[in-house]
């Protein structure tokens with residue numbers, strides 16, 4: 501099995517080959533994702549919701565992320581491993597460097613940070629020091645109170661223009677990958693066309709380079725199934741078959757279908 505690195509993902513993008521991303525939070529699921537040949541594993545701060553039972557990602561700490569990243573790393577030898585930097589852990593460039601180092605030392609191969617052009621200096625500082633960065637734009641759950649809820653972003657023309665500006669500012673600052681959450685499908689396609697780096701979507705339509713879902717959502721075991729997700733366990737009968745089914749559905753473009761997308 502080919503080891504998934506950043507250059508491998510860039511080649512996939514250049515060839516128009518889609519790849520699958522899933523969250524994982526522990527050793528056992530990391531092994532199952534590996535068995536299912538999922539290309540990228542994200543230790544998401546969604547662990548606040550699905551592992552800790554919190555009502556947002558805000559209480560998640562760097563220590564939590566380090567603990568779960570180290571556990572996932574022990575079960576993963578192939579996928580690219582991304583870890584989320586939790587709320588306020590990158591409020592200053594110094595904080596970002598210090599906390600990203602802790603995640604990388606725990607086994608992350610890339611860190612993900614939520615926000616737009618204001619993060620350009622931070623992205624530059626991290627990437628210049630050899631820490632690959634994935635930007636996260638659109639619906640950014642760490643700013644849920646500022647957004648006034650978990651709402652689709654970029655529906656009006658100024659919101660859409662701002663997201664395009666955010667994406668290119670982060671790319672120009674050195675971001676290696678971009679994740680966009682809950683935006684209209686048309687804007688997902690525009691973002692992909694505007695970027696050279698791989699674009700991962702969640703609730704962002706079919707025209708991105710990759711799709712990501714929260715593991716517990718796609719297994720149908722989280723408290724509530726978001727409309728952009730799908731219960732793959734119900735359709736496939738076993739956990740590994742569900743993970744494999746998801747990977748195949750993403751690579752073939754069958755997922756997401758119209759019912760998972762926003763206008």
Ligand code: KIV
Nearest residue numbers: 523544545546702712
């Ligand atoms: O924390 C998380 O799980 C995420 C999602 C967008 C996949 O960032």
